[in-house]
Amino acid sequence: MTNYLVRRVLGVVVVMFAVVTGLFLLLHASPVSPVNQLAPQVAADPVARAAVEHRMGLDRPLVTQYLDYVGDALRGDFGTSLYDGSPVADQIGRALPISLELGLLASVFAVIPATALGAWSVLRRGGVVDHGTRVLSVLAMSLPGYWLAVIALVVVGDSHPDLLPNAGGFVTFTEDPATNLKVLVLPAIVLALATFAMLTRSLRGGLADAMASDHVLFARAMGGSRLLTLRRVALRGALVPTLTVAGVLIGGLLSGTVLIENVFQIPGIGQLMVTAFQRQDYPLALGACVATSAIFLLLNLVVDLLYPLVDPRTAAGVTRDKLGRAA
Amino acid sequence: MTNASTAEEPLLRVRDLDVGYRGPFGPVPAVRGVCFDVAPGEILGLVGESGSGKSSVCTALMGLLPDGATRTGGIEFQGEDLAAMRERDLRRVRGRRLALVPQQPMTSLAPTTPVLRQLRWYLGDRLDDVEVRETLIGIGLGPVLDRPRDLPGSFSGGQLQRVVIAIAVLAHEPALLLADEPTTTLDATVQAQVLRLLLTLRDKLGLAMVYVSHDLAVVSTICDRVGVMYGGRLVETAPVRELFAAPRHPYTRALIAAMPATTPADRPLRAVEGSAEGANLLPGCPFAPRCPHVADVCRERMPAAVRHGAADVRCHWVDREAGR
Numbered sequence: 001m002t003n004y005l006v007r008r009v010l011g012v013v014v015v016m017f018a019v020v021t022g023l024f025l026l027l028h029a030s031p032v033s034p035v036n037q038l039a040p041q042v043a044a045d046p047v048a049r050a051a052v053e054h055r056m057g058l059d060r061p062l063v064t065q066y067l068d069y070v071g072d073a074l075r076g077d078f079g080t081s082l083y084d085g086s087p088v089a090d091q092i093g094r095a096l097p098i099s100l101e102l103g104l105l106a107s108v109f110a111v112i113p114a115t116a117l118g119a120w121s122v123l124r125r126g127g128v129v130d131h132g133t134r135v136l137s138v139l140a141m142s143l144p145g146y147w148l149a150v151i152a153l154v155v156v157g158d159s160h161p162d163l164l165p166n167a168g169g170f171v172t173f174t175e176d177p178a179t180n181l182k183v184l185v186l187p188a189i190v191l192a193l194a195t196f197a198m199l200t201r202s203l204r205g206g207l208a209d210a211m212a213s214d215h216v217l218f219a220r221a222m223g224g225s226r227l228l229t230l231r232r233v234a235l236r237g238a239l240v241p242t243l244t245v246a247g248v249l250i251g252g253l254l255s256g257t258v259l260i261e262n263v264f265q266i267p268g269i270g271q272l273m274v275t276a277f278q279r280q281d282y283p284l285a286l287g288a289c290v291a292t293s294a295i296f297l298l299l300n301l302v303v304d305l306l307y308p309l310v311d312p313r314t315a316a317g318v319t320r321d322k323l324g325r326a327a
Numbered sequence: 328m329t330n331a332s333t334a335e336e337p338l339l340r341v342r343d344l345d346v347g348y349r350g351p352f353g354p355v356p357a358v359r360g361v362c363f364d365v366a367p368g369e370i371l372g373l374v375g376e377s378g379s380g381k382s383s384v385c386t387a388l389m390g391l392l393p394d395g396a397t398r399t400g401g402i403e404f405q406g407e408d409l410a411a412m413r414e415r416d417l418r419r420v421r422g423r424r425l426a427l428v429p430q431q432p433m434t435s436l437a438p439t440t441p442v443l444r445q446l447r448w449y450l451g452d453r454l455d456d457v458e459v460r461e462t463l464i465g466i467g468l469g470p471v472l473d474r475p476r477d478l479p480g481s482f483s484g485g486q487l488q489r490v491v492i493a494i495a496v497l498a499h500e501p502a503l504l505l506a507d508e509p510t511t512t513l514d515a516t517v518q519a520q521v522l523r524l525l526l527t528l529r530d531k532l533g534l535a536m537v538y539v540s541h542d543l544a545v546v547s548t549i550c551d552r553v554g555v556m557y558g559g560r561l562v563e564t565a566p567v568r569e570l571f572a573a574p575r576h577p578y579t580r581a582l583i584a585a586m587p588a589t590t591p592a593d594r595p596l597r598a599v600e601g602s603a604e605g606a607n608l609l610p611g612c613p614f615a616p617r618c619p620h621v622a623d624v625c626r627e628r629m630p631a632a633v634r635h636g637a638a639d640v641r642c643h644w645v646d647r648e649a650g651r
Binding site for chain 2: 125126212213214215217218219220221222223224225232233236237310311312313
């Protein structure tokens with residue numbers, strides 16, 4: 001089990017390193033340069049340009065820049081924004097909690113109904129709930145989020161304007177929890193829909209297979225009700241594939257969503273990233289990308305660590321795998 | 328045992344049981360017009376090739392057919408009609424008075440929960456009872472008690488099948504056990520152990536059994552009476568001695584003639600000519616296409632069961648021969 005943990009964590013570190021390197025090189029390979037953002041008269045003067053590039057350290061060899069960046073990043077310093085000179089880490093520190101909160105709320109709105117409807121539709125297979133769930137999940141999956149966001153904005157914003165983040169600025173949780181949650185509910189629901197749909201279908205599929213298995217037949221032949229059998233016998237095995245899907249989807253929810261944050265004017269990491277790219281502010285863009293990947297990878301690590309708890313066979317499989325490799 | 332109990336009210340009385348599954352081109356019949364009785368304490372064998380409907384009879388009796396399957400007919404068990412019972416009341420019969428031992432021991436227990444915890448689900452605190460523990464150790468389940476954290480995957484098929492039988496029989500001591508090929512997937516030695524266990528439990532607790540198998544040798548050793556199924560129909564039911572000494576239905580005859588034990592060592596084994604494919608769809612006798620005594624009437628109509636000696640046989644030819 002400890003080996004499993006160590007291997008997973010090492011995997012995350014390696015991938016994270018690759019992500020930083022890849023993003024760094026990509027941004028430097030692109031024609032994007034902060035120099036382009038300078039006033040035209042400065043940009044047109046080669047001497048002034050060179051001076052700016054020198055001040056930013058852009059004239060140094062790429063390897064030096066890269067090592068510098070990685071070294072600083074390891075100490076938590078992601079450089080300063082080229083746009084306003086504020087530290088990138090501070091900006092991310094402000095935007096990330098908002099995205100995390102929105103994503104967490106959306107995950108709750110996705111996971112709880114998905115679990116309930118997925119299980120309920122298997123218990124009443126072929127019934128009204130089952131068919132209703134199927135229609136609902138297909139609808140939720142096929143409606144584009146940005147379209148739904150705009151519709152929600154127009155329809156709900158008309159009747160309940162207090163449910164929307166007002167133009168004056170976004171209220172954070174620490175400032176006013178009630179207002180903060182109130183304005184996040186609508187975006188979270190819109191954000192959650194597609195995830196809810198996919199989780200429902202995955203769980204329903206897994207549970208339906210499990211309910212047709214021999215061990216469920218035996219449990220029911222021993223007098224177990226469908227509900228008890230589902231909970232006690234079928235659920236664990238059926239949960240594993242859904243857990244994988246959930247890890248990826250919730251990772252997507254938590255690591256900021258550009259479209260929803262944009263439509264609802266939520267100053268999260270997605271919004272921050274888009275602004276950074278628009279301003280060619282690449283220390284900030286890079287920092288935001290790294291933060292997003294880190295959240296995503298951490299969540300997958302959590303999922304990996306959950307597998308053995310849900311299905312003890314995973315842990316057994318890992319040890320056997322280890323033994324096999326040692327031999 | 329059989330003779331003593333035939334006078335009593337049967338424990339289980341199955342009448343005109345039909346089971347159909349949903350197929351791509353409409354319903355597919357799996358069991359057709361099956362009637363049989365089981366007396367208290369009796370072991371009734373159900374034999375036939377795979378696809379003859381034996382297992383479907385078991386799941387139909389439990390009321391646990393898969394979604395989309397249909398069932399008609401009467402299932403009277405201890406004076407109650409299970410076929411008309413609501414799911415909630417059926418749950419009180421399942422496992423308590425009527426238990427099932429499924430075919431696949433390796434997959435019959437939840438794969439993600441330790442075996443001992445599953446035993447505790449069903450046996451509850453009785454698992455701490457000295458007498459129950461001794462019984463479990465007596466049937467070779469000591470390792471399960473000693474390895475409380477081990478999942479089903481780390482036990483052998485024979486051990487798991489004994490666990491399943493122990494759960495089915497010891498949890499509530501049912502009056503009737505449906506054993507659906509409980510030894511088919513086990514090797515010969517383990518098979519003998521499991522059979523001995525079933526017989527011991529029968530003698531100790533007086534439970535009746537429906538023993539489904541395609542293995543005539545096993546059936547001949549443990550059953551009191553045997554029903555032979557073909558193409559979803561029960562073609563002959565007879566006391567075990569009578570069935571083997573004087574098989575009547577042409578299919579029973581062919582089956583017994585094909586047994587390795589009845590074939591002299593120097594002669595090659597005889598297989599029954601033809602195949603059972605599609606027999607469950609025929610309007611008349613399902614065995615007609617392979618039967619050496621087939622007449623036109625056999626292809627059109629399934630005969631009713633007629634008593635010949637101690638056997639109930641559904642065959643036009645047997646009826647004709649007897650009438651002569």
